[in-house]
Amino acid sequence: MESSKITIIDVAKKAGVSKGTVDRVLHNRGEVSAKSAEKVRKAIEELNFVPNVYASLLASKKPKTIICLMPEFTEGEFWEKEYKGFMMGAAQVKELNINIEFLFYDQYDTTSFVSASEKVLEAAPGGVIMPALFQEETHKFAQRLQEAEIPYFYVDTKVMDDDNFLGYIGMPRRDSGKVCAALLTGNCSVDDVKEIAVVRIKREGDPTKRRRIGFMDYIKENFPQAKVTNIFIDPADPAQTNAEMAKYFEKHPKARFMVMFNSRIHLLADALAARKGHRMTVVGFDDLPRNLELMRQGLVNVLIAQHTEEQSARAIQTMADYLISKKKPEVRDNYVHIDILTRHNMENY
Amino acid sequence: MESSKITIIDVAKKAGVSKGTVDRVLHNRGEVSAKSAEKVRKAIEELNFVPNVYASLLASKKPKTIICLMPEFTEGEFWEKEYKGFMMGAAQVKELNINIEFLFYDQYDTTSFVSASEKVLEAAPGGVIMPALFQEETHKFAQRLQEAEIPYFYVDTKVMDDDNFLGYIGMPRRDSGKVCAALLTGNCSVDDVKEIAVVRIKREGDPTKRRRIGFMDYIKENFPQAKVTNIFIDPADPAQTNAEMAKYFEKHPKARFMVMFNSRIHLLADALAARKGHRMTVVGFDDLPRNLELMRQGLVNVLIAQHTEEQSARAIQTMADYLISKKKPEVRDNYVHIDILTRHNMENY
DNA sequence: AAAAATTCCGTGAACGTGCACGATAGTCTA
DNA sequence: TAGACTATCGTGCACGTTCACGGAATTTTT
Numbered sequence: 001m002e003s004s005k006i007t008i009i010d011v012a013k014k015a016g017v018s019k020g021t022v023d024r025v026l027h028n029r030g031e032v033s034a035k036s037a038e039k040v041r042k043a044i045e046e047l048n049f050v051p052n053v054y055a056s057l058l059a060s061k062k063p064k065t066i067i068c069l070m071p072e073f074t075e076g077e078f079w080e081k082e083y084k085g086f087m088m089g090a091a092q093v094k095e096l097n098i099n100i101e102f103l104f105y106d107q108y109d110t111t112s113f114v115s116a117s118e119k120v121l122e123a124a125p126g127g128v129i130m131p132a133l134f135q136e137e138t139h140k141f142a143q144r145l146q147e148a149e150i151p152y153f154y155v156d157t158k159v160m161d162d163d164n165f166l167g168y169i170g171m172p173r174r175d176s177g178k179v180c181a182a183l184l185t186g187n188c189s190v191d192d193v194k195e196i197a198v199v200r201i202k203r204e205g206d207p208t209k210r211r212r213i214g215f216m217d218y219i220k221e222n223f224p225q226a227k228v229t230n231i232f233i234d235p236a237d238p239a240q241t242n243a244e245m246a247k248y249f250e251k252h253p254k255a256r257f258m259v260m261f262n263s264r265i266h267l268l269a270d271a272l273a274a275r276k277g278h279r280m281t282v283v284g285f286d287d288l289p290r291n292l293e294l295m296r297q298g299l300v301n302v303l304i305a306q307h308t309e310e311q312s313a314r315a316i317q318t319m320a321d322y323l324i325s326k327k328k329p330e331v332r333d334n335y336v337h338i339d340i341l342t343r344h345n346m347e348n349y
Numbered sequence: 350m351e352s353s354k355i356t357i358i359d360v361a362k363k364a365g366v367s368k369g370t371v372d373r374v375l376h377n378r379g380e381v382s383a384k385s386a387e388k389v390r391k392a393i394e395e396l397n398f399v400p401n402v403y404a405s406l407l408a409s410k411k412p413k414t415i416i417c418l419m420p421e422f423t424e425g426e427f428w429e430k431e432y433k434g435f436m437m438g439a440a441q442v443k444e445l446n447i448n449i450e451f452l453f454y455d456q457y458d459t460t461s462f463v464s465a466s467e468k469v470l471e472a473a474p475g476g477v478i479m480p481a482l483f484q485e486e487t488h489k490f491a492q493r494l495q496e497a498e499i500p501y502f503y504v505d506t507k508v509m510d511d512d513n514f515l516g517y518i519g520m521p522r523r524d525s526g527k528v529c530a531a532l533l534t535g536n537c538s539v540d541d542v543k544e545i546a547v548v549r550i551k552r553e554g555d556p557t558k559r560r561r562i563g564f565m566d567y568i569k570e571n572f573p574q575a576k577v578t579n580i581f582i583d584p585a586d587p588a589q590t591n592a593e594m595a596k597y598f599e600k601h602p603k604a605r606f607m608v609m610f611n612s613r614i615h616l617l618a619d620a621l622a623a624r625k626g627h628r629m630t631v632v633g634f635d636d637l638p639r640n641l642e643l644m645r646q647g648l649v650n651v652l653i654a655q656h657t658e659e660q661s662a663r664a665i666q667t668m669a670d671y672l673i674s675k676k677k678p679e680v681r682d683n684y685v686h687i688d689i690l691t692r693h694n695m696e697n698y
Numbered sequence: 699a700a701a702a703a704t705t706c707c708g709t710g711a712a713c714g715t716g717c718a719c720g721a722t723a724g725t726c727t728a
Numbered sequence: 729t730a731g732a733c734t735a736t737c738g739t740g741c742a743c744g745t746t747c748a749c750g751g752a753a754t755t756t757t758t
Contacts, residue, residue: 007714018738023716031736053444054403055714058743095402172697182693307686337656338694344531345687348521356744367708372746380706404744407713 006049015043026051053324057097064126064323065099066316069116071107071133076289078263078308079107082155085309086129089316098320101125108203110134117141121148127166127319128152129312132159134205151322155315156308157207167318169334171306176285177214177261179338183302184257184283185223193223196257197248199231199268208261211285215259235267245271258282265300266290272299287341287349295343303341305349311336355398364392375400402673406446413475413672414448415665418465420456420482425638427612427657428456431504434658435478438665447669450474457552459483466490470497476515476668477501478661481508483554500671504664505657506556516667518683520655525634526563526610528687532651533606533632534572542572545606546597548580548617557610560634564608584616594620607631614649615639621648636690636698644692652690654698660685 008026012019017036024032025040032040043049068086073079083102090100103119106112113134120128121144128145132138132154139159145152146164154168185193196219198212206212219226231248233241245268249255256279260268265284272282276299284291287305294300318329341349357375361368366385373381374389381389392398417435422428432451439449452468455461462483469477470493477494481487481503488508494501495513503517534542545568547561555561568575580597582590594617598604605628609617614633621631625648633640636654643649667678690698 009714019715020717020738021736024737027716029717033736036737052407052714054406055743056716057403058401058407058713058745059715059717061716061743175697179693335697337688338697339686340689340691340694342689344528345689348524348684348687358744368745369708369747370706373707376746378747382706385707401744404713405746407715407743408745408747410713410746 006047008049008051011040011043011047011049014047015039051325057324060097063097063099065101065123066127066129066319066323067101067103067120067123067125068316069103069105069120069128069130071131072104078286078288081286081288081308082131082312085312086316088309089313089320092313093316093320096320096324098126098323100316107133110137110204113137114141117144121145121150124148125150126323129155129315129319131156131207133157133207135159136205151319153315153319155312165332166322167315167329167332167334169311169315169318169336171338172335173208173210174214174217176304176338177211177216178218179340180211180259180261180283180285180304181215181218181222183304183340184259184281185219186281188223190223190225193219193226193257195252195255196226196228196259197231197252197255198228199233199245199258199260199265201235201262201264202232211261215261233267235264238267238270241267242270242274246274249275256280260284262286263288263291265303266294269294269299273297287346292341292346295341295346298343301342303346305339305341306336307339355396357398357400360389360392360396360398363396364388400674406673409446412446412448414450414472415476415478415668415672416450416452416469416472416474417665418452418454418469418477418479420480421453427635427637430635430637430657431480431661434661435665437658438662438669441662442665442669445669445673447475447672449665456482459486459553462486463490470494473497474499475672478504478664478668480505480556482506482556484508485554500668502664502668504661514681515671516664516678516681516683518660518664518667518685520687521684522557522559523563523566525653525687526560526565527567528689529560529608529610529632529634529653530564530567530571532653532689533608533630534568535630537572539572539574542568542575542606544601544604545575545577545608546580546601546604547577548582548594548607548609548614550584550611550613551581560610564610582616584613587616587619590616591619591623595623598624605629609633611635612637612640614652615643618643618648622646636688636695641690641695644690644695647692650691652695654688654690655685656688 008019008022012022015022015036017040021032021036022040024030025037070082071079073083086100103116105116114137128150130138130152139162142152142159142162142164151166153166154170156170158165158168158170184196216228219228229248229252231244233244258280259282263286265282266288269290272294282300283302283304284300285304287303291300291303295303314334321327339349357368357371361371364371364385366389370381370385371389373379374386419431420428422432435449452465454465463486477499479487479501488511491501491508491511491513500515502515503519505519507514507517507519533545565577568577578597578601580593582593607629608631612635614631615637618639621643631649632651632653633649634653636652640649640652644652663683670676688698
């Protein structure tokens with residue numbers, strides 16, 4: 001309550017210095033003797049001093065900047081949602097004197113990511129927000145950010161063995177794989193599930209790995225004799241995709257279960273439409289317009305989604321809070337809810 | 350961009366008055382001639398002037414207050430979630446010099462609501478946030494708030510024929526009833542669904558009315574010959590509840606479908622446990638701890654939920670924004686997503 | 699027409715922080 | 729020991745509002 005009435009001058013008096021000195025230790029920009037710094041820190045502690053954000057904002061001139069390092073995208077793609085969320089967050093923090101900048105790379109090209117990350121370091125922003133599509137390269141980049149004392153925040157995917165990130169927000173990925181498996185098999189008996197098709201995209205450092213692991217765990221536990229077939233498709237080549245799918249259906253005419261762990265289930269539109277009439281359960285991820293359209297048509301049964309926009313907006317918010325008040329978030333790992341979308345509740349999403 | 354560089358002094362110069370006068374028209378607190386007021390308004394318009402929120406916050410001394418008018422509650426009840434959300438919002442706007450106060454009433458007692466609403470008017474807060482449990486009384490109260498120029502915001506439920514509210518946030522209630530019906534009947538054929546039990550609580554001005562209408566619409570359309578039986582229970586009398594339920598199951602030994610439109614499905618714990626083993630589909634609302642527990646036990650199949658906490662926190666945020674900048678929200682009706690909870694995805698909610 | 703009342707409006711001191719500037723004391727060089 | 733340097737610190741203006749105070753202009757009263 002009244003803690004908010006304590007000003008930098010109260011602290012200065014208590015520490016026996018001037019407000020200039022208190023300010024210097026607050027933003028640790030040096031030029032303070034160890035002795036005074038200690039006194040000031042003690043005074044801050046004892047008075048429970050919290051700087052007034054608004055006075056601070058009013059007085060500081062130089063705008064801070066956050067860089068969002070993310071894949072370039074085309075319309076209707078998953079990353080477009082992420083982008084929109086960032087833009088929402090940008091609008092909210094704009095009046096906090098915080099600018100959001102973007103740097104894009106090719107999600108299928110590691111070197112493209114590396115050179116983009118170089119540019120980030122050159123720009124020396126106040127903070128970075130990014131997904132971790134390439135585990136290794138992202139890890140290296142994160143270490144360099146750490147050295148440069150630039151805080152960074154993961155969205156959607158993170159580097160598993162990194163421990164210096166400011167925060168992460170995304171779906172619990174193994175769990176989402178399990179939920180996916182549970183929804184795919186519904187209340188089928190053990191004998192019902194003999195063959196499952198997993199459609200995948202061949203790429204370096206598959207970001208859906210953990211999701212697949214969760215999926216397989218569930219299947220192995222509950223349907224031990226089910227066979228899982230991988231179908232690899234090329235997202236840039238519809239003809240190849242349709243051919244692969246046709247080949248699969250020819251080989252497995254009674255195929256009933258199909259799943260895809262990324263947001264691209266819409267790539268199967270033609271293949272699924274061609275098989276319309278067969279009894280099939282198809283589960284995909286993310287509420288992209290084209291995916292929703294497939295669900296309307298009855299070609300996809302369930303989509304597992306998250307509130308991507310809100311999630312990335314929150315990442316911006318958190319980073320902005322940190323830049324302003326240097327307060328780290330209480331919980332670093334923010335798991336969002338695994339939303340189940342069916343044709344019943346999709347329209348209100 | 351640079352519009353934010355325009356200050357109240359720029360406006361004053363352009364209008365040929367002093368900043369004091371500009372401030373007076375900004376907060377229309379009188380003592381300004383019609384002529385100057387017009388000039389100032391024109392200058393504001395032309396310069397596209399937007400007051401600096403932080404300078405404003407810093408300079409203003411008197412804290413504003415928002416009153417949350419809501420039902421009193423016991424632990425684990427739906428309204429506890431709402432309350433927690435309000436508290437979250439309160440924490441966020443606290444440093445904006447905005448205080449949140451609560452006023453509670455008995456949700457089963459109209460007069461209790463009326464007298465509580467009187468107290469609100471006496472307190473003359475900057476804004477009010479409330480659900481509309483009693484349509485008529487709330488409508489009257491809303492009109493008096495309107496007269497007193499106190500903005501108000503609906504959460505969860507709103508008054509249907511009110512058009513002066515600042516905003517509303519809640520679930521699309523008829524739709525939620527439809528989703529409920531769809532989930533209850535799953536992929537049953539028409540012959541499967543002969544009898545449906547709707548468990549209700551007898552009270553004045555049932556707030557679940559629209560949800561029930563949506564439900565009935567769906568059933569009538571898709572299962573025209575299904576019979577719907579109402580079971581009325583007293584939430585304060587478990588013995589009566591169990592007796593009513595037993596009576597129903599005796600009369601309908603093959604009952605397979607049961608639903609409850611409020612958050613109290615947990616009141617049926619004993620009755621459902623006693624019937625364990627029978628094949629039943631039970632759908633309820635809201636992710637209360639006790640409801641989730643029933644789902645874990647397999648006594649409830651689906652819970653339809655919303656992010657109550659976030660929803661009420663957002664209400665506070667919106668009201669706070671309005672009090673500070675007088676900007677009304679772009680969309681008044683905020684519909685939240687209808688979340689489907691099953692045992693598969695409940696743990697991450 | 700002077701006095702009183704009223705309406706209207708300008709002035710300047712806050713609000714709490716950031717930061718440039720310059721001051722002070724102590725240290726070092728020659 | 730004077731001058732130059734360095735490390736450390738205090739001072740005061742700026743940021744864009746709000747609002748109390750009092751003055752000027754206008755109208756009303758006597």
